[in-house]
Amino acid sequence: MSKAEFAPEATARLIEQGNRRALARAITLVESAHPDHRQQAMALLAALLKDRQAIRIGLSGTPGVGKSTFIESFGLHLVGSGLKVAVLAVDPSSARSGGSILGDKTRMDQLSRHPGAYIRPSPSQTHLGGVARRTREATSLCEAAGFDVVLIETVGVGQSETMVAEMADLFVLLLAPAGGDELQGVKRGIMEMADLILINKADGDLKSAATRTCADYAGALRLLRKRSQDSEDFPKALTVSALEGAGLRQSWEEMQALVAWRREKGVWARTRASQNAFWFNAELRHALLTRLEHDPEAAEASRQLQQAIHAGDIAPSLAAERVVDIFLRPKA
Amino acid sequence: MSKAEFAPEATARLIEQGNRRALARAITLVESAHPDHRQQAMALLAALLKDRQAIRIGLSGTPGVGKSTFIESFGLHLVGSGLKVAVLAVDPSSARSGGSILGDKTRMDQLSRHPGAYIRPSPSQTHLGGVARRTREATSLCEAAGFDVVLIETVGVGQSETMVAEMADLFVLLLAPAGGDELQGVKRGIMEMADLILINKADGDLKSAATRTCADYAGALRLLRKRSQDSEDFPKALTVSALEGAGLRQSWEEMQALVAWRREKGVWARTRASQNAFWFNAELRHALLTRLEHDPEAAEASRQLQQAIHAGDIAPSLAAERVVDIFLRPKA
Known part of the structure; x- marks a missing residue:
């Protein structure tokens, strides 16, 4: 599905009407790790009943x-x-x-x-x-x-x-x-x-x-x-x-x-609520680490510090703190 | 160990000389999750041979x-x-x-x-x-x-x-x-x-x-x-x-x-190098998530979005992206 032609509302209605092809394509969409697909998947999930x-x-x-x-x-x-x-x-x-x-x-x-x-x-x-x-x-x-x-x-x-x-x-x-x-x-x-x-x-x-x-x-x-x-x-x-x-x-x-x-x-509702909290935390961890992986400055610092760790010049925990400092400092 | 009296270099030398009490106290220090203790532990690890x-x-x-x-x-x-x-x-x-x-x-x-x-x-x-x-x-x-x-x-x-x-x-x-x-x-x-x-x-x-x-x-x-x-x-x-x-x-x-x-x-050195890379990644994930947990704005957004998830208004994945956006945006 290209970015231009994807219509979350229309797809949501098709799925709700029981259209199997729309469902199959939507599942393929949520399974994709591609950033554009993730955006579309989230828009689709938001549009569903x-x-x-x-x-x-x-x-x-x-x-x-x-x-x-x-x-x-x-x-x-x-x-x-x-x-x-x-x-x-x-x-x-x-x-x-x-x-x-x-x-x-x-x-x-x-x-x-x-x-x-x-x-x-x-x-x-x-x-x-x-x-x-x-x-x-x-x-x-x-x-x-x-x-x-x-x-x-x-x-x-x-x-x-x-x-x-x-x-x-x-x-x-x-x-x-x-x-x-x-x-x-x-x-x-x-x-x-x-x-x-x-x-x-x-x-x-x-x-x-x-x-x-x-x-x-x-x-x-x-x-x-x-x-x-x-x-x-x-x-x-x-x-x-x-x-x-x-x-x-x-x-x-x-x-x-x-x-x-x-x-x-009320056990049913409580269970679903705690499951949602579990997945929110899992998604949060995942989203944050994905951003870190895609940050060029953090990636470069990470590369250099791994060499320093390898040479025995710095402990992994201290190197990790330094990378996080670089990732979180305000960008120019 | 209070922040003022802790001397990483001196402690490192004591440990290297085989002082068991210094070793025991240092292990207690690295086991502590307290932020001050973590700082001291990292300084100590950096000071060691x-x-x-x-x-x-x-x-x-x-x-x-x-x-x-x-x-x-x-x-x-x-x-x-x-x-x-x-x-x-x-x-x-x-x-x-x-x-x-x-x-x-x-x-x-x-x-x-x-x-x-x-x-x-x-x-x-x-x-x-x-x-x-x-x-x-x-x-x-x-x-x-x-x-x-x-x-x-x-x-x-x-x-x-x-x-x-x-x-x-x-x-x-x-x-x-x-x-x-x-x-x-x-x-x-x-x-x-x-x-x-x-x-x-x-x-x-x-x-x-x-x-x-x-x-x-x-x-x-x-x-x-x-x-x-x-x-x-x-x-x-x-x-x-x-x-x-x-x-x-x-x-x-x-x-x-x-x-x-x-x-x-060379297997010995290669194994130690790949283990260091493993722990660097583990420490990096941990350090980043610890920062997120201690960010007041992200914590507040997280609280509100969890309620929205509970009410069925937003999917956990989208809510997670929003929290990360708030956490990473430049602070005033």
């Missing part, structure tokens, strides 16, 4: 747990009930692996062809912070486009769960059936983020293992249930079979129950 | 692996050979747990009383970046104080290994004997950082398990040995018994061999 809210569901699970199959089945269940569903992804590895979710899209064959669904491949940027910031803006675009549910998938690498939790209303952890010992394998931090733990593959030979695993997690969750803001019933563990479609309706009912409870108690 | 280099050894291992016992035994082995050894720690959890390494110090009873050793409890700050930045500066102080070896311990929480690897010349991973299946339990990223993997507890009933585990890791390391900058023999896996003192001499010989190889090939 803010009164539409989707249920944003963060979804994490280790590879092999059947996440694509789950998204396909669960997504089809939702669109089958007349809901509009968008699927986004925070996948910091996609830059390296060549975009794993593109593969997912072909695997989510039925869902991707359903008119009520929209599946967006993960942006291929190497920097997790960048991917997450843009995915959050893509989520806002999907909300304005009238989607009822936005599923935000993460591959569970590094801090991606934390990032996704900061943009989701609910966090779902998908796990495979396992022996009791493997309970330790799930990082405690992720357990603590989860509102709902779904043990997938509760079918065929694995059905009894899934039931046992579910009971193990239910026990572990009782110990973690300390979050005073939550209802007494959550976090909760359930078994599902993405393959056979079992447990999907119940999972969705549980999610809706939690959403209703959180809306009633 | 830069031509003394210790071997900085990063040490990681999960709880229960016998890390304190290992540091005690290994440290005693080193001081027994006439070397001076400092032990520092990056422990982001110590703020919460009330300083676990203070417990370690009492457990490192013999080492802490040896005149050739200096054990420093972990600074109790909640922010990992802060702890790591200050530990790096404490490492420089220990080098100037003439220590031959600085052991930098990390508890392996979050990104602390990465931080420690960025301030160490060598990275040692301490593991316990385990069944073959548990090999998966060590995060690949940490395996890739390690120069030496030591399987501790190679004594009594666990001796044969330790030997097996060592062979398993040796196999895994062969697959990882892709780092072209390294010698053909590293990373390497060895068994040790901190309890019986077995394998400590060999471990130290291996470390010295790797150091000699790296010095000869």
